[in-house]
Amino acid sequence: MTYLGEGWDSTASLVDGRWVDRRPRRPEIGPQLIRESVVMPWLAPQLPLSVPVPVVLTESPLVVRHELVPGEELTSFNATQGRQLGEFLRALHSASAEHARQLGVGPMPQPIDRFRTEVLPSVPEGARLLARISSLPADTLVHGDLGPEHVLGRAGVLTGVIDFGDLHLGDPAIDLAWALNSTPPEFADALARTYGVTGELRERALSWHQLGPWHEVLYGNDIGDPAVVANGFTGVRDRLRIGVSPA
Template sequence: MNSVFPDGWDCEARLVDGHWVERRPRRPDVERQLRTETRLLPWLAPHLPLAVPVPHIVSDDPLTVRHVLVPGEPLEQLDAAQGRALGLFLRALHGADADEAVRRGVPPPREVLRDRTALADDFRARVLPLLPPDRRETDSGLLRAVHALPTEALVHGDLGPEHLLAQDGALTGVIDFGDAHIGDHAIDLAWALNGTSPAFADACATAYGARPALRERSRIWHRLGPWHEVTHGLDTGDQDSVRSGLAGVLDRLPGIRGL
């Protein structure tokens, strides 16, 4: 039996024979991400304490990749045990050989820094003018802070509850590595430390060994999250996403020293 997963931003995905997840890129620029996953994840998976997809190419035209279904459902109820499991997972992921990850196709620091600059410029041009005037200077400072963030570890790059899977209350897997790159450890801790329950966040931070500077950077990334939703809504004509994203930008009040 085959079924289609809810629409993703980058890929069309369906379940094949109840066992395989099959994905195709929605845009040409996503093809590189999918091909990188087929080189990166088979190497990375044995070093991680939770299951991840291990995709392989089944067709080049159109590009189609397939992997065994990772067990579990998207994370909903959060507890300290899950936070600890995520912290240990991220320690292992961020400890992976960054040079080897680059050889397998993930964007290197130079490319990441270039893309960050372009992203901040896009946010400044399209999102900042939509904010109330009294918020623009503070949020302009947030965009300036992005340029000083490090690029030193292999990161997932888009870690939130929709990409964490659980079974019987236990964390079982992490999916969707399309945004993996050599970046700032703190990007993967943004939601975990700032958008979850205190018990989950504290357990995750303790297991990971998150120092104050890292936690502070995680707040920068957390505040940037809704900006992506705004530009996605502008790109697709989805005004609900634009409104929701702007509400998120305003809701995540300044909490960063120096901004």
């Protein structure tokens, strides 16, 4: 068994070079891992890239296991990868929201009250962003946490997408936030053409991109780490300066 790392929600270990075992870091994460074991066997065959299909290995303590998804975290980007991710997101967002709901997937409400009390007093210019986020749609099956650490590639092509713990019914623009706003133009433009991104969708994706560091502030408060909080506030201010429309 080899330790792979940990995120905000779970720790991961590689077993026999083939299997990934994941354990929740907090009790409230357990139901998310169990939900993945129910939803992913239905969803995976509909997607054009490899994804984890976990099964519950033990219930106490909770451990889920899935086959290792090949590839490494993206560090370089090209148009081919952008087209691949556009195709992946089109397929994901076309999956039946109603069937997902029957399998236990629901909306993921944003912690708006905590944002107002823990972030907004220090960044009052973020009030308009919170108002926009509060009114966005929530009727599409989305990954919910798509970034370079969860999109894998090798030899210039994508090989898989991992970590579906935040899978929920939400605004499809949330899955475009990083891809349209934090990647090189050749990648982002290819994705946008393949997916069919509209101007209105771009603006919503920017709003979600701007909101990302707000969660880091809350996480830092939860774990009592002032450095994480400070880094989150830096990100909040930097991203708000982008404006309401992409450059």
